[in-house]
Amino acid sequence: KNQVEQSPQSLIILEGKNCTLQCNYTVSPFSNLRWYKQDTGRGPVSLTIMTFSENTKSNGRYTATLDADTKQSSLHITASQLSDSASYICVVSQFSSYKLIFGSGTRLLVRP
Amino acid sequence: DGGITQSPKYLFRKEGQNVTLSCEQNLNHDAMYWYRQDPGQGLRLIYYSQIVNDFQKGDIAEGYSVSREKKESFPLTVTSAQKNPTAFYLCASSGDGTANSPLHFGNGTRLTVT
Numbered sequence: 397k398n399q400v401e402q403s404p405q406s407l408i409i410l411e412g413k414n415c416t417l418q419c420n421y422t423v424s425p426f427s428n429l430r431w432y433k434q435d436t437g438r439g440p441v442s443l444t445i446m447t448f449s450e451n452t453k454s455n456g457r458y459t460a461t462l463d464a465d466t467k468q469s470s471l472h473i474t475a476s477q478l479s480d481s482a483s484y485i486c487v488v489s490q491f492s493s494y495k496l497i498f499g500s501g502t503r504l505l506v507r508p
Numbered sequence: 509d510g511g512i513t514q515s516p517k518y519l520f521r522k523e524g525q526n527v528t529l530s531c532e533q534n535l536n537h538d539a540m541y542w543y544r545q546d547p548g549q550g551l552r553l554i555y556y557s558q559i560v561n562d563f564q565k566g567d568i569a570e571g572y573s574v575s576r577e578k579k580e581s582f583p584l585t586v587t588s589a590q591k592n593p594t595a596f597y598l599c600a601s602s603g604d605g606t607a608n609s610p611l612h613f614g615n616g617t618r619l620t621v622t
Contacts, residue, residue, distance in 0.1 A: 400550065428608055439512075439598055439613030440551075447608070485550070489608070494539065494558070496611070498550030 398423045400488050400499035408505045413476055417502045419469040419486030427491040431460050431471050434483045434501070443471070443484075476506045511535065512614035514599050519619045521593075529584045529617045531599030537612070538604050540582040544568060545596040545616075554597075557582055558604075586619065593621045 400421045409415050421429070428447045432440035444453045444460040446469070452461050457474045473480055486499040512533045521527045533540065539558045543551040553566030557576040571590025576582055582601075586593045598616045602609040 405548075430611075437616070437618070439514075439600075439615045441613070442610055445608075445610060487611075494556055494606070495553065496551075498552075500548055500550045 402499040406503040417471045423488040425491040427489040430487040432485040514614035537601035541600040543598045
């Protein structure tokens with residue numbers, strides 16, 4: 397069964413600290429993996445998209461990694477800010493398909 | 509600014525009434541999607557349209573209907589047949605609907621049915 401699992405479900409960190417969010421998937425055939433940021437009551441916004449051949453991609457303080465062999469991805473946030481408080485969603489796309497498989501997200505709270 | 513506009517942001521309806529959620533995009537994208545988001549769950553696909561006048565059911569289409577008469581517009585009707593319609597509904601679009609095409613989301617409509 398095609399699935400995307402994220403951990404932890406929720407996370408609280410202090411402003412300025414780093415954190416890493418995890419994503420494991422069992423989607424096949426794999427096309428790409430995306431990370432989205434979703435603020436409360438808003439639509440998700442794309443952070444990164446990685447294909448099979450890419451193992452790291454950065455977007456400012458956000459760095460995503462992909463290990464296609466172990467089917468794992470991580471999103472590392474450096475020097476967190478209060479505005480990083482949001483849900484982070486991992487999404488995997490199947491090759492030759494319009495279908496996306498969404499994880500249930502990690503809720504991050506950054507405290508002052 | 510190009511983007512996706514969903515309206516209204518909040519919608520309240522009585523049980524048994526049909527309700528239509530609006531989604532308009534000015535990104536000139538071919539493909540449009542409707543997703544449902546419930547607490548603690550991943551987004552689930554309701555309907556998908558790759559071109560005008562064509563659409564396909566997603567994983568949870570029962571109780572919903574759509575139309576795609578114009579490229580820019582993809583309204584979703586939540587019918588009285590939908591057993592549990594209270595949810596956050598997200599509209600999205602992508603250039604051509606292929607696997608590598610980035611997905612752009614609107615800011616959602618929160619529907620409450622009592």
